[in-house]
Amino acid sequence: MGLLSALQGFCVIGIVIAVGYVAARLRIGGSTAQMxxxxxxxxxxSPCLMFAILSKEPIFDIFHPSIIVAFLSAVLVGAVFLALNRAFFHLKAADATIGALNSLYLNSNNIGLPIATYILGNPALVAPILVMQQALFTPVGLTVLDVTTKGKASAKEILTQPLHQPLLIGSLLGILVSAIKAWTGVFVVPNYIFDPIDMIGDSAVPMILMAFGMSLHGSKPLQQKGDRPAIFTVAVLKNIVMPVIAFLLAYFMMGFRGPELYACVVLAALPTGQNVYNYAARYEVGMQFARDGILLSTMTSPIFIAIVAVLLG
Structure with a gap:
């Protein structure tokens, strides 16, 4: 029943993407709607969404030890893609950054939350991944994109990059509120302030998904033959290699068994987050590569999550 509910979650995501595609096809919103x-x-x-989620999470759930497995498996997969790129694909630095993010970045919001709820029975399990991606991988990835797209690097730009990331700022503010609540027992944000933030945050996921759907109109996936090997490699790394690495780390290094082990592997099998396309569009680099990688991993992820559920569930 839980697996069926999770697959229904994938159906919901697909419908919202399809709405974006139809809207673009009908030219609703004009040519700039996607942008x-x-x-x-x-x-x-998105910053409002991160604040709303993390501020309500208990601080010790946000920093669950499973974050170690998520971090190491993501870093290893990203490093494998970069090594393969250097040996075989020879993508430019900005495109390679998008490829690495496609390989390691989990769809922890719009797919991770329902899967954590319906299969794992605890939506808070995605909180460590949310923090890790927004506080570490996103700033690092966007810093590299900033530097590679501008053609220069400076210590000032790198050090001030986190200040330019609304997602990270929203996440850190949410963690701060959660920590204050754990210390004082009081949620310091009044409802008349939290409620509009939460309301705006609720619009993030459908916006990202519809923008992704709009990007599908007028372009055929996997049409750039030169990118196909890299795109298929991204899907294999994300949906197969990452869960295997997560299992080995969780089982042998962390000593996880039962529900903890199962949760680590299921979450590692999540598809690439649509945020990666959002970042590619923000810097106008590797957009088709990002879109095709996300689309392929999203289409194949339910199969591998089902396999994990059968083997470990």
């Missing part, structure tokens, strides 16, 4: 949705979700709604 507007991407920018608004990046600068406004």
């Amino acid at each position: 507007v949705l991407n920018k608004f979700s990046f600068f406004v709604s």
Whole structure:
């Protein structure tokens, strides 16, 4: 029953993406609709979403030990892609960064939350991944994109990059509120302030998904033959290699068994997050590569999550 509910979650995601595609096909919102949705979700709604989620999470759930497995498996998979790129694909630095993010970045919001709820029975299990990705992988990835797209690097730009990331700022503020609540027992944000933030945050996921759907109109997936090997490699790394690495780390290094082990492997099998396309669009680099990688991993992820559920569930 839980597996069926999770697969229904994938269906929901697909419908929202399809709505974005149809809207673009009908030219609803004009030619700039996709760009507007991407920018608004990046600068406004997504930071609100991260604040709303993390501020309500118990601080010790946010920093669960499973974050070690998620971090190491993601780093290893990203490193494997970069090594393969250097040996075989020879993508430029910005495109290689998108490829690495496609390989390691989990869809922890719009797919991770329902899967954690319906299969794992605890939506808080995605909280460590949310923190890790927004506080570490996103700033690092966007810093590299900033530097590679501008053609220069400076210590000032690198050090101040986190200040330019609304997602990270929203996440850190949410963690701060959660920590204050754990210390004082009081949720310091009044409802008349939290409720509009939460309301705006609720728009982030559909905006990102519809913008992704809009990007599918007028372009055929996997049409750039030169990118196909890298795109298929991204899907294999994300949906097969990462769960295997997570299992080995969780079982042998962390000593996890039962539900903890199962949760680590299921979450590692999540598809690539649509956020990666959002970042590619923000810097106008590797957009088709990001879109195709996300689409392929999203289509194949339910199969591998089902296999994990059968083997470990």
